[in-house]
Amino acid sequence: MSFISYSFLLFAAILLVIYYSIPARGQWLLLLGASYCFYAQSGIENLVFILLTTASTYIAARLIYRAQAACDRKTAKRRSRIWLWLCLGIHFGLLALCKVRFTFQNVLLPMGISFYMFQSMGYVLDVYRGSIHPERNPFKLALFVSYFPQLVQGPISKYQELAPQLLGQRCYNGKQVSFGLQRMLWGYFKKLVIADRIAVAVLALKGPEHTGLAFLVLSCFYAIQIYGDFTGGIDIAIGLSEALGITLPENFVRPFFSKNIAEYWRRWHITLGRWMKEYVFYSVSVSAPMRRLSKSARKKWPKFGKRLPVYAATFATWFCTGIWHGITPNFLLWGMLNGLVIVISEELTPLYQKFHSRFPWKSKPWYGALEMLRMFLLMNLIRIVDLFPNVGECFRRLGTVFTPASVPFLELGLGVVDYGILICGCAVMLCVSILQEKKGSVRQLLWQRAGLRYAVVLGLLLAVLLMGSYGIGYDAGNFIYNQF
Amino acid sequence: MDKLMGILLELNPDIDYEKETALIDAGLLDSFDIVTLVSEIDDVFGVEIPAQALTPENFNSAKALYGLIRRLQEC
Numbered sequence: 328m329s330f331i332s333y334s335f336l337l338f339a340a341i342l343l344v345i346y347y348s349i350p351a352r353g354q355w356l357l358l359l360g361a362s363y364c365f366y367a368q369s370g371i372e373n374l375v376f377i378l379l380t381t382a383s384t385y386i387a388a389r390l391i392y393r394a395q396a397a398c399d400r401k402t403a404k405r406r407s408r409i410w411l412w413l414c415l416g417i418h419f420g421l422l423a424l425c426k427v428r429f430t431f432q433n434v435l436l437p438m439g440i441s442f443y444m445f446q447s448m449g450y451v452l453d454v455y456r457g458s459i460h461p462e463r464n465p466f467k468l469a470l471f472v473s474y475f476p477q478l479v480q481g482p483i484s485k486y487q488e489l490a491p492q493l494l495g496q497r498c499y500n501g502k503q504v505s506f507g508l509q510r511m512l513w514g515y516f517k518k519l520v521i522a523d524r525i526a527v528a529v530l531a532l533k534g535p536e537h538t539g540l541a542f543l544v545l546s547c548f549y550a551i552q553i554y555g556d557f558t559g560g561i562d563i564a565i566g567l568s569e570a571l572g573i574t575l576p577e578n579f580v581r582p583f584f585s586k587n588i589a590e591y592w593r594r595w596h597i598t599l600g601r602w603m604k605e606y607v608f609y610s611v612s613v614s615a616p617m618r619r620l621s622k623s624a625r626k627k628w629p630k631f632g633k634r635l636p637v638y639a640a641t642f643a644t645w646f647c648t649g650i651w652h653g654i655t656p657n658f659l660l661w662g663m664l665n666g667l668v669i670v671i672s673e674e675l676t677p678l679y680q681k682f683h684s685r686f687p688w689k690s691k692p693w694y695g696a697l698e699m700l701r702m703f704l705l706m707n708l709i710r711i712v713d714l715f716p717n718v719g720e721c722f723r724r725l726g727t728v729f730t731p732a733s734v735p736f737l738e739l740g741l742g743v744v745d746y747g748i749l750i751c752g753c754a755v756m757l758c759v760s761i762l763q764e765k766k767g768s769v770r771q772l773l774w775q776r777a778g779l780r781y782a783v784v785l786g787l788l789l790a791v792l793l794m795g796s797y798g799i800g801y802d803a804g805n806f807i808y809n810q811f
Numbered sequence: 812m813d814k815l816m817g818i819l820l821e822l823n824p825d826i827d828y829e830k831e832t833a834l835i836d837a838g839l840l841d842s843f844d845i846v847t848l849v850s851e852i853d854d855v856f857g858v859e860i861p862a863q864a865l866t867p868e869n870f871n872s873a874k875a876l877y878g879l880i881r882r883l884q885e886c
Contacts, residue, residue: 456863589841604842609862612846618859621850637846673843 328368330479330563330806331518338365339567343504346571351496355470358493358571362475369438376437380418381465381472384447387414388454388461388468395457411455418444426654439478441651445602447472450486452606459487467494476564476571480557480806482578482598489575497572506770507570512787513759514562518806519795521752522555524745527796531739533714539732542724546707549714551753554583557596560806581760586698588668591706599651603644612640634673642666652713657721661712668709748794815877818851828873835867845870858883 328335342361346354367374387410394406422444428434450471453459462468471490477483529552531537532545561578568575578597585591592600611617617636625632642663649662688694708725715721736746762769773780819828826839834840840848848870849860858880869879 458863589843593838605865608842609846609865613849613860613862613865618850618853633847633850636850637843640846 328365330560331515334368339570343570347497347499351498354497355467355494358474359466359470362470362473362478365475366438366473366478373437376440377443377473378469380444380447381469383414383417384451384472385462385465385468387411388451391451391455392461407455411451414451415448418448423654426650430654439480442481442483443472443478445599445651446477446483449483449602449606453486462486462490470494474568474573476568477575480560480564481596482561482564482576483602484576484598489573492573495572500572502774503572504570507566507568509770509784510566510569511563512566512784512791514559514564514566515791515795516559516752516787517555517562517756518559520790521749521756522552522559523796524741524749524752525552525555527740527745528736529714535720537732537734538724538727539730540728541732541734542711542728543707544734545714546704546711549711550583550703550707551749553710553713555756556806581764583703584699584760584764585702586695587702588665588672588705591702592665592669599648603648607647608640608644611643612636637673638670641669645669655716656718657712657716660718661709664709664712668705752790752794812873812877814855815852815873815880818848818855819873819876821851822847832872834872835870840870848876852880856880856884 328338338361342357346357349357363374366377390410391407391414394410395403397403397406422440425434425436425440429436450459450468454461462471467490470493471484471486474484474489474493525548529545529548532541532548537545558579565575565577576598580594580597582591582595585594613636617639620639621632621636623632624635645662645666646659647662648665649659652658652661683689712718712721715724737743741749759769762772766772773783816828819826822844823839826834828834831837831839835845845865849865853859860879860883864879864883869875
């Protein structure tokens with residue numbers, strides 16, 4: 328069941344009514360049933376995958392916990408480590424197999440597998456690290472793994488932040504439900520009015536005849552598409568969950584306002600970044616081989632040797648992040664490019680500091696805007712690698728950027744009205760982002776002004792209904808991140 | 812504690828480590844700084860900080876970090 332379907336809206340409406348009508352102690356069971364219904368809609372075979380993942384996660388966590396209770400500390404550590412590696416090997420092996428079949432045999436991935444697999448493995452790792460106790464009730468764990476709003480494209484939650492909420496009891500709170508529905512509407516606006524409209528031009532610009540400046544336009548259009556698509560989907564997920572009284576972690580904090588790449592990755596796909604940081608970056612950087620490498624490197628190069636574990640862990644993390652997105656060369660290259668830019672930025676830090684002490688512009692608004700623009704363009708160029716599974720073709724197009732070529736804007740499947748809607752839509756997104764950056768929650772600001780609030784909600788609703796992309800042959804069901 | 816303060820000040824001399832209690836939460840130290848700190852602490856105190864101890868609670872203040880080092884030394 329897609330977020331962009333009448334059946335989903337009907338499903339969500341019925342769920343909300345029943346959820347707040349039944350005794351609160353049964354709410355979590357209702358959510359579990361609803362999650363499996365939601366998932367079963369995408370195919371019964373997909374349901375098998377998630378059931379198996381849940382069962383194996385439950386068993387692995389219990390086995391690790393039991394192994395840790397052994398009297399002898401060394402035995403406990405060895406046994407729990409064996410169970411952990413076995414669990415990680417099976418799950419990530421299965422995920423890799425699914426991705427291989429998807430890439431080479433065109434077999435669709437089970438819906439949301441990368442998301443619920445990572446969430447489940449985060450739970451197992453937390454049990455291994457002693458951060459949490461394993462859940463005794465398999466049905467309660469099943470709800471954590473399969474909670475449907477976040478199943479399709481995240482956010483990836485941690486057990487300790489999500490489970491207590493899922494299993495808690497909630498009363499109807501009008502303001503909270505209203506806020507949740509408003510956020511969903513905002514998500515639909517971004518997805519249907521902006522992302523799905525500009526997607527048509529992105530598809531056209533991918534054609535081999537578009538070179539030169541068109542490649543740069545493609546990179547900017549794709550940035551807008553993926554931002555509207557992914558954040559729109561996340562807004563729908565977080566909004567629905569909010570209406571159910573469950574707060575999911577934020578996945579985006581206005582990433583295009585970032586002034587450097589490290590900041591960008593603290594603001595974009597935050598929960599995947601957090602997963603990678605906690606379980607890959609830290610694990611690699613403080614691992615025994617890395618400590619040994621660092622010590623021997625410091626003897627030869629005292630300064631660089633200190634940074635070596637950080638850089639090695641950065642590349643390992645970005646390799647994993649690339650693989651998470653797909654096993655094709657373009658995603659690996661995308662990951663490595665991100666790692667490379669982060670390492671280069673880190674190495675150039677002393678140079679930046681010298682520059683800023685000589686030219687004290689850092690506090691000037693115009694300089695901040697320039698830094699944001701630089702970051703936007705740089706990330707666009709890295710991100711465009713996503714679009715071309717053939718890396719050679721991507722570089723060939725990049726090589727033509729400075730050759731004279733016009734961009735046939737009106738031959739890309741969009742008319743003047745479409746461009747007008749896109750410009751207005753992007754302006755609205757920008758204004759909302761600036762307001763959030765400066766004043767915090769826009770919904771809180773509007774809450775005190777009922778008239779304005781109703782006008783904004785009505786405006787958004789009309790925009791979605793009248794300006795959403797629903798043309799013939801157009802498939803509104805697909806979110807870009809559904810393919811992961 | 813003086814040795815730890817020395818390491819922290821070398822990392823970023825502009826932070827008031829005596830008073831600051833949100834080094835991670837306020838974004839004053841990032842993941843690169845944390846890994847550098849772990850490596851320095853290993854050298855100076857002979858303590859290996861495991862990955863599971865790299866949490867904001869342990870790194871939000873100099874006092875909390877010193878507490879972690881003491882606990883690991885006692886293990």
